[in-house]
Amino acid sequence: MTAVIEQITEKYGIENWGAGYFSINRKGNLVVHASEGDTRGADLKEIVDDLRKRGINPPILLRFPQLIVSQIRRLQRAFKNSIKEYEYKGKHVCVYPMKVNQNRAVVEEYLKEGSKYDFGLEAGSKAELYAALAMEQSEDSLLVVNGFKDEEFIQLAFTGARIGKRVFIVIEKLSELDITLKLANEIKRKYPHASLPMLGIRVKLYSKGSGKWEKSGGEAAKFGLTTTEILEVIRRLEKAGQSNLLRLLHFHIGSQLTDIKRIKSAMREAARVYAKIRQIGLPIEYLDVGGGMAVDYDGSKTSFESSANYNAQEFANDVIYSIKNICDDENVPHPNIIQESGRYMAAYHAMLIVNVQDEIETVVEDFAEPIVVTEDDPQVVKELYDLREHINAKNYQEYYHDALENREELFTMFNLGLISLEDRGKGEVLFWDICEKADYFAQKKKYVSEEFDELRRLLCAKYLTNFSVFRSVPDNWALEQLFPIVPIHKLNKKPTEYATLCDITCDSDGIIEKFVDLHDVKRVLELHELEKGEPYYLAILLIGAYQEVMGNNHNLFGFPHEAHIHIDEDGYIIKKVLHGSTLADMLTQARYDIAHLQENFRRYVEKKVKEEELSKKEANELIELYEKKANSYTYLLPNYQK
């Protein structure tokens, strides 16, 4: 690595949050690796150039299925190690919680690799279960059904058991148990040999997680049965003679669990509950510890919301050790552990490539000749001019404060009609010149005061970026969740600009102004200067979990184009290209009928032809244009190729 590339790698924190999947190559391009330490890599800039030749323009969602495989292996290996180290007698398997990303390519890839370790699926709704029932799983893998259920949902779960899947219905409410027992009875009466699903119960733990999803755990949680409800389930099962169906205990204390201490105490509590139920004589053999393994989005390795103060091995050690300890203490067998981690598996594999379309001017630019101030100018303008001429490293703070006052006065005088529009313009240009100089001096100091931090934010560039925050990174908008953002090229040159990113929606919330940082949250991102006619691409990374499925249609921006990339010896292979939503797709979703819109449009044109305001030729052209545009991409055409 050259010194510059090393510095830039550090600036963006690539080695902190990248989990070994990302690096910068000699050309200064961002590269993706299939696993940690793998020297083979795919050059993102080359991929984008390739796709553009096929007419696929940004924004483009790139999927690297191999990164799902690597994450599966990482977690599987970690648990294998812990099980060996602590002489744990149970097994460890995973089920993929489909809600994290139901995309077919993601689920198929998960199952393809996961089958080697009997990893299965977790469905939380009828639609997810419907897909899961027909997905190819390994024979011994599990299908765990969570979520609130009605009879139809439970019926579907029963069909799974009858076609040979190892289905667990996790009881979240007592009423679900009654429906399940009723259905079991009906089926057994008709088909005595039918296999039935096994049952689990979701336990409400006293322990809570930490971070944004803390509410998922604790006494007031939305999910789970209380102790008295659990005892009632056991009673009803015994009464129905079906106690042997109860095989699993489940809990999930939230997503993105940032603090390992909380995880440990939840494990201990759950293990106690398991042990006590086991001691009553119920044949529970699985302890489903839910999901929640956090992704270290900012790379700080702390219990900060967008981070995690543990890695996979520590997580596995703590889970295995805590459960073993309590089971040994209570003299019950070690349960098989089911883990439902989704975020950890899926986050790394997807990224959105966007192009910066333009810069939005916020501060007043000096378009005309340099400012000349004469005796006739108003006093306030003359003072601003003086400040600008004499501001320096020693007085910048005081001069900046004076300039703020002068600007107030400038506006007051303008509003009172005392100065002209030109005077106001002159004053504004001078004011921003002073700000830029003050910023320059302030940033040279070791300690930058809050006031000048604020000024930097005010002065920073706003890069208009071709995507929708609401579609592609909704958690940044809704939860202030951070995602790493890095240019995919020019990384052998130092970025010289400070910028925030504005998306192309008509919403002032459609903006990214918080960025990952090792020690804090960065309010501006270091980026390169835009060059006319040249593309500038950024990657918004680690968006494979939740973002795609939570993204919405704000402003009718649709799914971006998508490409599936395989990394190999020669770099990469583009395996699949899927076109993003068109205007017609999005309008259809909003319940418009495209044919109807086009018919109405034609009627407008025909009226104008009748009134002889449009020629036949013009009319045909207009109609053709309108009809053809129904198939365009919802995002902007990159400005470097109009």
Ligand SMILES: *Cc1c(COP(=O)(O)O)cnc(C)c1O
């Ligand atoms: C959401 C959810 C998960 C997945 O959580 P992650 O944080 O993505 O690992 C697992 N289990 C249940 C019951 C869930 O609701």
